[in-house]
């Protein structure tokens with residue numbers, strides 16, 4: 001059995017082929033509980049004997065089966081919805097195929113990749129970015145060897161973020177011994193990263209597309225400029241599941257980014273299209289905040305509608321932008337991400353006043 005090289009290869013890429021080999025070696029007819037299986041196999045010696053990449057073997061051996069704490073929702077659906085780690089990631093596993101939606105940061109992306117190989121049967125991984133923002137694409141490098149998708153307008157924007165990605169990689173810090181093993185590898189690889197390692201190799205246009213992941217059809221839609229000019233919405237009809245990307249900030253202020261083509265009115269229009277995809281049982285994964293149902297989409301529509309109304313009143317009353325940005329209204333009470341409140345008001349002020 002050939003041992004994969006430890007850590008980054010000569011081209012700076014973080015290698016994970018050993019993990020794939022490990023995943024393929026699992027007996028798919030095994031009836032033993034998967035976690036029990038992993039628990040039994042996860043020792044550094046046991047993993048290395050199976051040819052698992054040494055970095056991942058060492059890291060996985062220090063954890064309890066996966067590197068990250070996934071919310072396992074059944075039917076092959078795993079979610080990481082954690083306010084402190086960037087945009088929410090979704091992993092969808094079906095028939096030996098896995099779709100990963102968004103990759104957080106360089107370190108967490110590497111961990112997500114390793115976990116994907118463990119939680120799926122490792123036959124094939126596909127990556128999708130809901131939009132270009134760095135807290136959704138920062139870990140793309142760990143998926144540079146698999147098919148990857150984003151909206152066409154996301155691609156140059158992702159490419160332009162390379163220095164930010166490298167900086168985040170060089171400063172990667174793991175929490176706990178398992179993640180620190182991985183962080184050390186990411187830090188040493190980051191200096192030689194190039195933009196091509198982060199930019200998805202498939203562009204999705206405004207008409208959207210459908211991806212086949214195992215037995216799941218995954219519908220990818222773009223509903224016009226909203227949070228950015230390249231938002232994609234993910235829908236899995238057979239699971240009645242929707243990932244909205246950053247069109248929904250659940251329980252949080254929304255992040256307005258004028259550099260990315262944000263449009264408050266477009267945002268509402270996009271959200272209405274997303275809402276139309278849902279019924280009362282749909283599981284809705286927002287870009288940030290807790291997983292919910294379609295009511296979190298309605299709440300997001302309410303936020304932007306109220307924001308437009310409130311800011312228009314300020315403009316009509318002759319308030320300067322700076323003064324309007326100091327305001328807060330009842331509909332904002334209790335929302336987290338307070339630090340981006342003024343930014344949202346300012347962006348809407350500019351949009352409504354043509355500024």
Ligand SMILES: [Zn+2]
Pocket residue numbers: 131133227246255
């Ligand atoms: Zn975003």
